[in-house]
Amino acid sequence: MEPDCLIIIGKEEDIKKSQRITAKINGREIVVFYHEGKFHALDSRCYHEGGPLCLGEIEDIDGQACIVCPWHKFKITLETGEGLYEGINPLEPSPTPKWQSKGVKQRIHKVTIDSGNVYVSPPDLSVSFDSDYFAEKYKNGGELAM
Numbered sequence: 001m002e003p004d005c006l007i008i009i010g011k012e013e014d015i016k017k018s019q020r021i022t023a024k025i026n027g028r029e030i031v032v033f034y035h036e037g038k039f040h041a042l043d044s045r046c047y048h049e050g051g052p053l054c055l056g057e058i059e060d061i062d063g064q065a066c067i068v069c070p071w072h073k074f075k076i077t078l079e080t081g082e083g084l085y086e087g088i089n090p091l092e093p094s095p096t097p098k099w100q101s102k103g104v105k106q107r108i109h110k111v112t113i114d115s116g117n118v119y120v121s122p123p124d125l126s127v128s129f130d131s132d133y134f135a136e137k138y139k140n141g142g143e144l145a146m
């Protein structure tokens with residue numbers, strides 16, 4: 001049975017094979033990754049300047065799977081949409097860079113698997129994220145930049 005408020009993205013097996021797929025939900029570009037046994041859906045346009053995350057590489061950073069934006073290499077956790085940066089605390093006796101979070105910057109979308117199909121829930125727009133600006137800007141394929 002297809003839950004009617006969810007948007008179908010594709011077949012579970014197909015996305016497991018391709019490892020990533022882009023889709024539109026209400027005109028909004030999203031990307032679904034299959035990484036290490038889990039599905040993750042995020043806005044496909046980077047919160048920084050709208051880079052195409054669907055073309056980025058996934059890296060493990062400090063134990064967290066992150067998509068690295070192909071434009072300026074910002075790192076975004078797949079699980080939570082947090083922007084990570086490497087910072088130092090100058091007050092430490094021998095400051096060493098540590099990965100820290102800027103908070104949730106990229107909107108993530110809830111993924112549901114049902115009967116071999118992958119679905120994404122429509123976004124809750126009562127909460128906003130930095131990536132919303134670019135999701136709106138590129139909506140319906142406007143100004144496609146890779």
Ligand code: FES
Binds near residue numbers: 049051
């Ligand atoms: Fe993604 Fe700048 S647009 S890092």
